[in-house]
Amino acid sequence: MAELVAAGAPELPEGYFYRVRETSISNLRVEIRHQKGRWRSTFVEDAYVHHDPGESAEESIVGACTRVFERWQGAAAERAAYRATTKFLGDHDPRGGR
Template sequence: MSMAQLVAAGAPELHGSYFYRVRESSIDSLLVEIRRQKGRWRSVAVAEAWVYHEHDVTAEAAIVDACIRAFKVWKERVGHHVAYVAAVEYIGDHDPKGRK
């Protein structure tokens, strides 16, 4: 299944060097990862979600659901990182009189 097919089926679109990987993690268990390409041959996982197999849900729908959940986890992590980076500028002692 291509990225375009996943997005057409309802998965959030990923931009830049990010992509989905569906992989088998153990016997009868699938995992969806959001990965960032690092160089030509390497990538790193930034978020993941298990694919839940249910009797009345198609395989495609289960994978798209896992993509959506992984995307939410990834966005939460990105938000926390952005907040941390913004707060880093306040590291240090603060003079009560406003001097440096």
């Protein structure tokens, strides 16, 4: 991950890492994964690498890292907003009783 961050990709929190995978002969995908123990990790979010003419391969991969990071952060904000609404679950007596 250090090479990607040095190239401009967003830094991930401790325990998370980027994985760049080849999906076919000419397609790459960037994944954010969560490390689970020494040998296991779980998928979190992904984005495909879009290579534009005039852009280096490194810039294309960093762009995908940025997109997947922003998508992941947006999903985290949505989950947090939902959790904040759960305090209202249940019956609400207008007289203040249970």
